[in-house]
Amino acid sequence: MKREKLVVIGNGMAGMKCVEEILKLEPHRFHITVFGREPHPNYNRILLSKVLQGDSTIDSIVINDWSWYEEREIKLYTGETVVHLDIQARQVTTLSGIRANYDFLIIATGSSAFIPPIAGIHKPGVIAFRSMEDCATMIDYSKKYKKAAVIGGGLLGLEAARGLLNLGMQTEVIHNASYLMNRQLDAMAADMLRRELEQQGMRFWLSKETESITGLNRAKGIRFSNGTTLEADLIVISVGIRPNITLAKESGLTTNRAIVVDDFMRTSDPHIYAVGECAEHRGVAYGLVAPLYEQGKVLAGSLCGTQAAGYEGSVPYAQLKVSGVEVFSVGSIQQGEADTALQVYDGIQGTYKKITMKDGKVSGAILFGSTAEGTTLLGLVKRGAPIAELAAKPKEDQSDEDSIAVSMSGHETVCACNAVTKSSIICAVMEDGLQTAEQVRDRTKASSSCGGCRPMVEAIVRYALRYDKESLAPEVAAICSCTAYSHDMVKSAMKSGVFMNIQEVMATLGWLNPSGCPTCSDALAYYWTLYYPQLTKEASAQDRNRDSRNLILHVPSPAISGFNTTLLAKHLHQACQYLTLPSPVKGAISSGIHSPAGVLVHDIGIAGSPAGWEIYAGGHAEHPVKQGQLIGIAESDSLAKELAIAILQLYREQAEYGERVWKWLERTSIDEIRELVLHVEHRMDLMSRAEAAATYLTSERLGEHICSQ
Amino acid sequence: MQPIRKSSAVKDALVVLDTQCPFCSVQCKMRVVKEPDATGANRFTYSIEGLPNAASEGRLCVKGRNAHQHAVSRDRILQPLMKKNGQHVPVTWEEALNTIASSFQTITQAHGADALGVYGGGSLTNETAYLLGKFSRVALGTRYVDYNGRFCMSAAASAGNKTFGVDRGLTCRLSDIPLARCIILAGTNIAECQPTLMPYFTKAKENGAIIIVIDPRITATADMADIHLQVKPGTDAALANGLLKVLFEENLLDHSFIANRTSGYEQLKAHMASVLLEEVAELTGLKEAIIRKAALAYGLAETGIIFTARGVEQQTDGHVAVRNFLNMVLATGKIGKVGCGYGAITGQGNGQGGREHGQKSDQLPGYRSIEKEEDRRYVAGVWGIEPDELPRKGVSAYEMMEFVHRQEIRSLFVMGSNPVVSNPNANLVEEALESLELLVVADMFMSETARMAHIILPITAYLENTGTLTNLEGRVLLRESTAAAPGESLHDWAILCQLAEKLGKQHYFKYDSAQDIFDELRLASRGGLADYYGITYERLRREGSVYWPCPSTDEDGNQGMMFEHKFAHPDGKAIFFPVNSKLPQEIPDERYPLIMTNGRVLAHYLTGVQTHKSPSLAARSLENYVEMHSATARKHRIEDGEWVEVTSRRGSFSVRSRITDKIREDTVFVPMHWGGLQNVNKATSPELDPDCKMPGFKTSAVHIAPLRLKSYKSE
Ligand SMILES: Cc1cc2nc3c(=O)[nH]c(=O)nc-3n(C[C@H](O)[C@H](O)[C@H](O)COP(=O)(O)OP(=O)(O)OC[C@H]3O[C@@H](n4cnc5c(N)ncnc54)[C@H](O)[C@@H]3O)c2cc1C
């Protein structure tokens, strides 16, 4: 049989994907000719961001190199723009006059950056971010100039901005909405993103409309509609894309926003198909690779006559490719489109997750900080899974290690050689998106030394890949119904912000109940003493139950021994009497085993022993009974005092208001606490913060709390 | 945890130090990157990364990862200190060195040069170890120099010397391990002591090797064993007899190897006739069947390697026990071929190099003997002195302590060691050191020994002090150090040079750098057993590491494998040596019903002077403990985690209990990294192996009792 002639316009990602699929199905059916405007073989456009950021080279992003075309007998014309399409004659013509006839034609011309009609936008120094050439231009500019601006704070704009930073340019991002990536994120996630990127060195101009590009012969800056200006030698426009449809439109094919296709990717002409960003399916023109690849597959099937079911549209999702930042978004997330089903913020890990629902079904999600769950969520959104599935647990069929992996606490050490805990392995999997034990080994060093823990590491990797984040990290609850914020969120806001008083904190954080309730006011009052000890007058008035939250030491009459408990108690009392605490702390000091004082069941316990003073924390005598854990050993009285104060200060800083010492200890790693208080410098820091607080917190109240028996 | 991101301005302030971990004999190469802390308050954060090299292949263990912490600790001693009115007060170097020199001279005049003792360490670089030996003999003229390596390697070293004619840690290369079909690990807990070597063994296991572990405890290493021989401590020599017996019975011997390459076979054969497997089983507490199984596994395997370490060696019969394992190696011909050999796994960072160049009482550089005339002549020639001026051999480390106790030695110069904690019979040692007229300690920290010193000299840490170290294989590595010396601390070798000058011996000690010393060491070792002549700094930089012996500066391809064609005895043969099965040195009785053995834990090194200073390591192992079986605990009414007093005939110490089922019921285990009241050596035995003077650390009969049942003594 004579081979049919297949012509493809557009040598890009969607077009070539489709050709690959065709070759898979019917390697010898068509004579394939490809016209591409760009002078390169097909490359991975997505990775341009990485090239710009310096993580990939131009060579390494080529998907199909020259020999690929040759080996498959594909005739490739690069640097050839098709300028004319004759539907009747079934013929295409390029700018340089090359003609080609077809039996079937695929239009895969993609899109171009949308260049908004702004005065001066065509000045040299203003470019889009779409092709290898654009990339090269930016790299060139970065060698000559220092200042860059990106107009557009969407996915692409931010990736470009990150690249420019890496190229050593000072980079400003101008965005017209009030928060970044407003199509994909909510204000909360966008804000976390902004903060992260600011730390990386980006600067943002939000809610700003660009009026014109200044500069005589070349771009020198930007003028905003409110009259302010900004200097910039390189301006990258990234405000959206426009499908390349001129050719199709002129030839008489039905077009709308893009070339209209049916479920089998057919255009209005039976010999012509369209795929990729230039195609519009059921009213949607996609701008991300995954849907386009799906389309390519369907198109290949239709051409080869193997496609039974048509393309039904895709759920697009977005993921930001900026190193050190993880953002994922899928489905409907805008308010009004859907309701919030779940919202989790983890201030410690710096992660955020929001899942939306519509009619009881999962309809969208935003992930920030950790996107490992992205694929799972994407699956749920695609399926329109009932909301109940969010809580579903995977089925049991586990090895020994697997069940240990589940039950072991996050702070337990898995790899003793390299001191890697379960949670760091889990982080490596969930936050850095690692998939295998090898990758985890390379990243965290777990199992890289003696290798004994390898099966355990594998089990934890499996576990982390399998489970939802919820089942690993407890959901962070709001302090009370006056606010949506958790303790950690409020603490970090108060720590990083500058406030004059508690009312201002509530106002800034959008307290629903402006005057607060007893629960949140007490917590805020305590946190205030922690972060603003110099401004505590007002707060201490509000801290109503402050008296009950002090250090109370129980010191039985000393046995005859080398340990002077009374003196140590006196010193501790002096140092800590005015310190506010998250919850009452009961301490016991004993001179040794012959003078029991319940050291192990007090929040803080200090006991003389043959090795010196032993300092314990986290005991609890009531339900649930907890045994104190050894934090350190001190050979001298002064070191014992230092350790005790350092532990108390650490507790003040890390615990939530109302959280008992044992609870705090249970969610923190004991090794970490030990490391911090045993480290001389960290200990000194903790002590001096405790001392500073104590000085400010001098107060008229509080009598003697040493109740000697 | 995600590293904190820093602005590029800060990045410029990076300091990158490529170095070697000081904490064990693997000598893992690593990179320490120092960056200013985010707070900017003149503080730094450190990130550590393993660097690829032939032995560690880029791996590091938790000790290596945190090894910088002690070096940058605030607790470093930064000025010379002198005890005045019972207090250590800062003095100038001038004053410190003058005082030492004049005191040395006074003592020498009154009592002779042999009243001066010098005590070194297995963590010193080759250069410093070499110079310490030379300093003792040339600058001081004393015969009494020895080092803590006695407690580490002496049994295996002397056994290797006697059997093969030379002692190099591994007779093969680490890369032979994966090629061995059977591996015997006798008394070595690699998983905790040299963790980065474990992959060699797991690889062997993947390749189908049978792994046999001999240990009274189910250690992390024993966990990987196919056959675990959970012996009674101190019966390793007997166990080796049992294994040999089976090899003889089953005729799993390599007769042509025996005929061509060994001597003394007939005696061994005769001796074997008298060995009864039942007796061995009785002595070792093992079943005959499992001994047989292990012997068959080793005998039938085509290739095999036997490793020993302190478990076998730190016994009063350590020397002969090792020789008995070497009998097995020779009888089966498993040496000098790929995948075969014997290895003594050194513990200390430079345990290997430290013993080759003359800080041992009977040795001169290059593993030469101080009693052999031609060796004396040669080294005296290199040093530019008359052979007669060279003192004769002295005594071993612990014996030196006894000499001190008897006031025969009146001044002790300690460098790189903490003898008051690491010697057995710690109480006697403490008494001895207290009686000294002058105790000088060169250290980075206020160690237990330094506290007792009259003068403390601050020395530099591994990040600051350049030098070569020889790893457990016998591979020489160059540790180049670029960090500045903090405070007034000096390199240990520089201190020796300055002291020599004060003693008027400066023309024997003219060095500007560690490299100068190394070049002289090369010459002094030339032609010796441990010949370093062909190794140069240049070459180490180029090749990464070089095995000794290395007589020529040309690069030679086939490095590392020893005894391919002949052994190092003059006749080229290795020597069999019949060993009697004996009861352990100390037998439990009614008063002291348990056997105590000791050892290391993952997070600490030696007596912990350095590792306790590292918060990350200290956090992982805060205090000492005694490990015992649950049945034993029940019997002695001990609860998990309570204070227990452990008492032997020598003394007692108190530690918390740790109850497990991973130990024999008749044995308790105590780590060795703590001093003071928690020091296990308060109870260990000072009895020495007659052949190598290794103390019998690993077997002491003890009694344990909960402290709560004792009335509290006031202090
Ligand atoms: C920097 C960057 C980062 C991106 N990151 C992501 C990401 O992380 N995830 C994601 O899913 N998507 C990402 N995208 C989008 C993704 O690259 C596009 O959706 C995808 O490349 C579209 O494929 P296409 O084949 O439709 O168009 P293209 O890949 O643009 O291919 C079309 C080709 O046709 C050529 N052409 C056009 N007209 C003619 C003509 N008349 N004659 C001949 N040739 C013609 C064009 O020059 C082009 O080479 C990114 C895009 C960019 C620019």
Ligand code: SF4
């Ligand atoms: S202690 Fe030994 S194994 Fe661990 S890093 Fe240091 S040299 Fe390597």
